[in-house]
Amino acid sequence: MSTSPALPPKPRRLPRRPASTLAEKWTRIDGIDVFYRESPRPPADRRVMAHIHGFGLSGRYLLPTAERLADDFHTFVPDLPGFGRSGRRKDxxxxxDLSxxxxxxxxxxxxxKxxxxxxxxGCPVIIEFAHRYPERIDRAVLVSPAGGLHNQPLRRAIGQLSADATREPTRMARVAVPDYVRFGVPSTLRxxxxxxxxxxxxxxLEMRIPTLVVLGQRDPLLPHAHRVDEIASQTDSHVLVVLLEGAAxxxxxxHPDQLAHVIRLFMDDQPIQNDSQWPxxxxxxxxxxxxxHPRPTSGSSA
Known part of the structure; x- marks a missing residue:
């Protein structure tokens, strides 16, 4: 009796309806499958911009901003190993390690670069990247940095996250909850x-590259703006701190429109200005x- 030939392995499947206008791709790094998104047709002369996700999450929630910048920059949004759809490491x-x-x-x-x-x-990951590989980072954009004394101990951070959940768009839960569940409690604690x-x-404070810090005025995970200003003033040259009213x-x-807007201004060394079309x-x-950093002109709304 003849036997059927062995079937080739099934290709890795992507969702039927892509979650992004960016191209969804896989690569394999050190034996780990890594999922990422990339500008679908990046021009060769565009500056490269990579978006680094937060605690327990995948890069999916970063897509609204990344998509708005994908025509201006060669954009990457990876799920780092252990997060989202990427494979896990044993350790x-x-x-x-994430840097x-x-x-x-x-x-x-x-x-x-x-x-x-x-x-x-993602902000401390970038800060560590700049510490380890200063020649490989052009600029840093730190949005809602987390992980300092203001977020300790864990029960306090959990309370802050719970308060923040009520301040975010309801559709954020559809993105975040599956990521948190996949990440797991043991990984969260470690x-x-x-x-x-x-x-x-x-x-x-050791960084010497142009750095933009964007804070949400309603963010319960961050200290008050005056404390942020006190910290930022310890640097003499490289930090620009912007507060976004109404954001958590x-x-x-x-707020992808506003964030993409301020990132473009920062990347082009332009003054921070508001858009009259915003609410x-x-x-x-x-x-x-x-x-x-260049000072705002008289026409600025900053």
Missing amino acids: MLDIP HATADFLDDRGVE ATLVGNSM LFRALTQYPSLQRL HAINFS GHVRLYEVHRGKH
Whole structure:
């Protein structure tokens, strides 16, 4: 009796309806399958921008902002190993490991230097990347940085996250909850410990690249703006801090038009200006500007 030939392995399936206008792709790095999104037709001369997700999440919630910048920059949005649809590593990643995983991803994509845009935990990952690989980062955009003393202990952070959930768009839950469930409680406890032990402030003050910090005025995970200004003023040149009125923590998801707008201005060394088409309760305010950043013109609304 004849036997049927062995069937070839099934190709890895993507969702029938892509979640993004960015191209959805896979690569394999150090034996781990890594899922990422990329500008579908990136021009060769565009600056590279990679978006780094937060604690327990995939890159999916970063897409609203990343998509708005995909025509201006060669855009990447990876799920770092252990997060989202990417494979897990046997050992749990900490902040230095995640910065190294970011460098490995850029190596795999043939990227020598990039601007990195992070949200929440993605910000200390970027800060560590700048510490380890200063020659490989052009600029840093830190949106709603997390992990400092203001978020300790864990029960306090959980309370802050619970308060933030009521301030985010309801559709955010459809994106975040599956990611958190997939990430799991044991991973959450281990990574939270690593996040709170990471010296974010010290590393930030050591950075010497142009850095934009964007804060949500309604973000319960962050200290008050005057404390942020006090911290930022310890640097003499590289930090620009902007407050977004009406926003909470997940600004990349809730206010993509405003965030993409301020990122473009920052990347082109332009003054921070508001758009007259925005709703009246949404405004950008400059909190701190290092001396090497250009001052706003008289027409600015910052």
